[in-house]
Amino acid sequence: MKHAAPHAHALKDRFGRTINYLRISLTDHCNLRCVYCMPLKGLTFAPSAELLQADEIEMVVRAAVSVGFHKFRLTGGEPTLRADLVDITRRICSVHGVADLSMTTNAILLPKLAKPLKDAGMDRLNIHVDTLDPDRVKRLMRFSSKDEIEAGIEAAENAGFTPIKLNCVVTRDYNEMDVVDLVKRAVDRDWHVRFIELMPLGGGEPSHVALANYVPTKETRARIEEALGPLIPLPVTNASDESRNFRFDHGRGVVGFISPVSEPYCGGCNRMRLTADGRFHLCLLNDDEMDVKKAIREGGGVEAVAAILGKAVASKPTGHRLDEGLSTEDRSMFQIGG
Numbered sequence: 233m234k235h236a237a238p239h240a241h242a243l244k245d246r247f248g249r250t251i252n253y254l255r256i257s258l259t260d261h262c263n264l265r266c267v268y269c270m271p272l273k274g275l276t277f278a279p280s281a282e283l284l285q286a287d288e289i290e291m292v293v294r295a296a297v298s299v300g301f302h303k304f305r306l307t308g309g310e311p312t313l314r315a316d317l318v319d320i321t322r323r324i325c326s327v328h329g330v331a332d333l334s335m336t337t338n339a340i341l342l343p344k345l346a347k348p349l350k351d352a353g354m355d356r357l358n359i360h361v362d363t364l365d366p367d368r369v370k371r372l373m374r375f376s377s378k379d380e381i382e383a384g385i386e387a388a389e390n391a392g393f394t395p396i397k398l399n400c401v402v403t404r405d406y407n408e409m410d411v412v413d414l415v416k417r418a419v420d421r422d423w424h425v426r427f428i429e430l431m432p433l434g435g436g437e438p439s440h441v442a443l444a445n446y447v448p449t450k451e452t453r454a455r456i457e458e459a460l461g462p463l464i465p466l467p468v469t470n471a472s473d474e475s476r477n478f479r480f481d482h483g484r485g486v487v488g489f490i491s492p493v494s495e496p497y498c499g500g501c502n503r504m505r506l507t508a509d510g511r512f513h514l515c516l517l518n519d520d521e522m523d524v525k526k527a528i529r530e531g532g533g534v535e536a537v538a539a540i541l542g543k544a545v546a547s548k549p550t551g552h553r554l555d556e557g558l559s560t561e562d563r564s565m566f567q568i569g570g
């Protein structure tokens with residue numbers, strides 16, 4: 233069973249934030265091309281030799297645990313495209329001090345992977361589903377289909393990943409009309425659905441999609457309440473949870489809103505990101521990075537990696553200008569992992 237290492241002292245950054253959550257991007261590849269995330273043409277992906285290998289990822293996790301990290305998430309690109317995903321999961325879960333391992337996925341490959349991942353120690357899954365309208369899935373998530381998403385969700389439930397958590401990025405003219413349907417599905421089943429504001433990260437196609445199709449949380453919430461009645465706020469149990477959560481007085485599920493543009497939550501940020509090509513990316517919305525792969529491949533061990541992580545935490549910035557359309561310029565969302 234996993235439990236946080238009692239001896240590790242969590243790192244604090246210069247703004248007093250405790251940083252104990254590492255998001256690990258396993259690849260920049262994806263089997264989908266969501267309009268706001270990836271263009272259909274002109275993509276170049278990191279060659280596989282440039283990606284951190286399973287043993288290198290394990291070393292980073294050991295280093296992170298030694299400086300007080302205990303929560304980890306696999307992301308991408310699409311993490312299920314890594315052939316060694318189950319091995320990576322097993323390795324991470326074997327590290328003493330890892331208290332929680334989760335993964336964000338588009339669910340397409342879950343029918344074959346959900347059970348092996350559960351058996352390897354994965355605790356939780358977040359499933360990305362922007363709409364369950366068959367035509368709009370095709371238009372927004374492109375190479376996906378309603379049936380494949382449904383099969384992925386079912387596989388996750390059957391493997392014991394409950395409650396199911398769904399992530400929906402609300403995108404004007406593509407799926408803002410489907411939020412009520414998603415909520416209905418969730419609240420009847422004890423699921424947790426979270427609506428995320430579209431960020432202007434410019435990786436999609438056409439490149440203006442994220443800016444022009446932003447829908448504020450206020451509007452999404454109003455649409456849901458108009459159709460289904462008032463949402464009742466749930467108490468904040470975790471200050472670093474970026475989602476503000478609600479429920480209805482009827483229904484069992486939870487409805488959450490993640491509002492990076494209209495209500496930035498930098499003050500509660502507890503996370504560090506590791507890019508697939510082995511760099512600590514200090515803040516989703518800024519460009520600063522520190523190379524950890526180079527240190528590992530030059531023979532540095534767990535202590536060397538922990539020292540780089542310490543510097544990365546000490547240099548973490550705060551504040552962004554998303555509301556002015558400004559964000560990271562050198563990286564797209566699929567390279568950082570959301």
Ligand code: SAM
Nearest residue numbers: 269308309310336337338360399430431565570
């Ligand atoms: N492929 C996996 C998935 O889609 O869940 C993991 C990686 S994906 C980059 C992680 C999350 O970022 C997804 O929920 C996706 O919808 C979200 N995302 C991608 N581009 C975004 C953007 N411009 N603004 C807000 N969220 C975005």
Ligand code: SF4
Nearest residue numbers: 262264266269309338
């Ligand atoms: Fe792929 Fe996830 Fe980006 Fe969609 S949001 S294109 S599923 S990485």
